[in-house]
Amino acid sequence: MRARGPIGVFTAVALVAGAGAFFYSRNVVPSTAQTPAAPPPAVTVAAPLVQKLVDYDEFTGRFEPTATVEIRPRVSGYITEINFTDGQVVEAGQTLFVIDQRPYETALAQAEATLAGARAQLTFAEADAKRSQELVRSSNIAVATHEQRVQQRQAADANLRAAEAALKRARLDLDFTEVRSPLRGRVSNRRIDLGNLVTGDGASTVLTNVVAQDNLYFTFDISEGDLRARRRAPGSAARDGHGMKVDARQDGEASWTQSGVLDFLDNRLRPGSGTIRARATFPNPDGALTPGQFGRIRLPRGDAYEAVLIPESAVMNDQYNKVALVVDDGNVVRQRQIKLGPAQRGGLIIVREGLKANERVVINGLMQAKPNQPVRPQPGSIEQNDVPAS
Known part of the structure; x- marks a missing residue:
């Protein structure tokens, strides 16, 4: 068998390459057209909402x-009545507790009798002093005797005033046996039961309280x-x-x-x-x-002013700053650093600085909008619904 030389191998390779080129030229047509560029992304834009607000x-x-009042007894005695239900609303002047009144009724009667005696003594002393004055003028009694009777009239007058004060005190003590609410409000629970002894020394146990x-x-x-x-x-x-x-x-x-x-x-x-x-x-x-x-x-905080509002969803973070995206007259996205105020109802937030009322703010499609890149703005609107701010 005869061996193939270099010339034979080269000839075979050339024939295969020529056949491949012929096949490619018959089936592939070279294209001279370029791939069209993608259109700018569509975003929704709207002018900020301007409203008159108060911060x-x-x-x-x-x-x-x-008002909160602790109910304490002002006189001593045994509790005979409790005239309220725990937790009820009571009126001003309503009687809550009653302390045994019998000792104080007796004291009142005694004070009335003492007052009557003092009045009688004063009447007698005034008449006696008047008679002695006439006798002094006619020199029938000594001046010292007249002066003594005048002094007795003055003492009787003082005794009358003391008896009147004692009567007032007795009436007051009797009135204090009815422990009343000083105001209208809700009473707490009672702190004492019927039959318990209370003291009116000012440091006694609290009976209840009213708010x-x-x-x-x-x-x-x-x-x-x-x-x-x-x-x-x-x-x-x-x-x-x-x-x-x-x-x-x-x-x-x-x-x-x-x-x-x-x-x-x-x-x-x-x-x-x-x-x-x-x-x-x-x-x-x-x-x-x-x-x-x-x-x-x-x-x-202050008077009403014209506030600029945008949706909170239109606010982006840029490191430590808050920014919003706007579209200029050439439909190119621009980034605005803004200063925010408090959130408002309906998912809106006040923009204190950085936006004008006539700018077109990107409110939808923020992921597609890139700063300094063109977009296709679609008109939208910013409205405030009735959802309260958190």
Whole structure:
């Protein structure tokens, strides 16, 4: 068998290459067209919502009664009546307890008798002094005797006043045997039962207590920084004094259901906490508020102003800054660094700085919008629904 040489191998390779080129030229047509560029992404844009708003500061506090009275006996004796049910609403002047009145009725009768005797003594002494005065003029008695009778009249007059005071005291003690509520409010549970002996020494056991509920205080603390910011706000010079209208809500409520008036701001900051105590008064005619419960209060910081609002979903984070994306006249995305205010109902938030009312803000499609890149803006709108802000 004859061996193949280099020339034979080269010839075979050339034939295979030529066949491949012929096959490619018959089946593949070279293209001269370029792939079209992708269109800019579509985003939804809208002008910020402009509304006249008032900024509020919110604080946590507690509802407290405007008055709390501990009911104590003012005279001693045995409890003979308890005229209330634990926890009921009592009226001012309503009798809650009765202390055994018999000793005090006896003392009153004795005081009345003493007063009658003192009046009789004074009548006799006045008549005797009048007679002695006439006898002195006719020199029938000595002047010293007349002076003695005048002194007896004066002593009888003093005894009469003492008897009148004793009668008033006896009547007062008898009146104190009926322990009454000094105000309208809700009474606590009784601390003593029928038949127990109480003493009216001023340090006796508390019988019960009554708290006023028609009006309640809301007490809260304002930090030094918040107080300074409030006083710097436009139109707020008088907003830390009496008479400012405020709103409150109970813990767990979504809306501000209570309307009241700020009536107290303390005269100094507490050195330890750097806060100042404040108080507002709220009417509570239906008893919906319970003394001691927590709640929140909001105070207007300044006067109403034209606020710029955008959806919270349109706000992005850029490291430590908050930014929003806007589309300029050439449909190119621009980034705006913004300063935010408090959140509002309906998922909106106030933009204090960084946006103008006529700019087109990207409110949908933020993931597709890139700064300094073109987009296809689609018109949208920013509306505020009735969903309360958290």
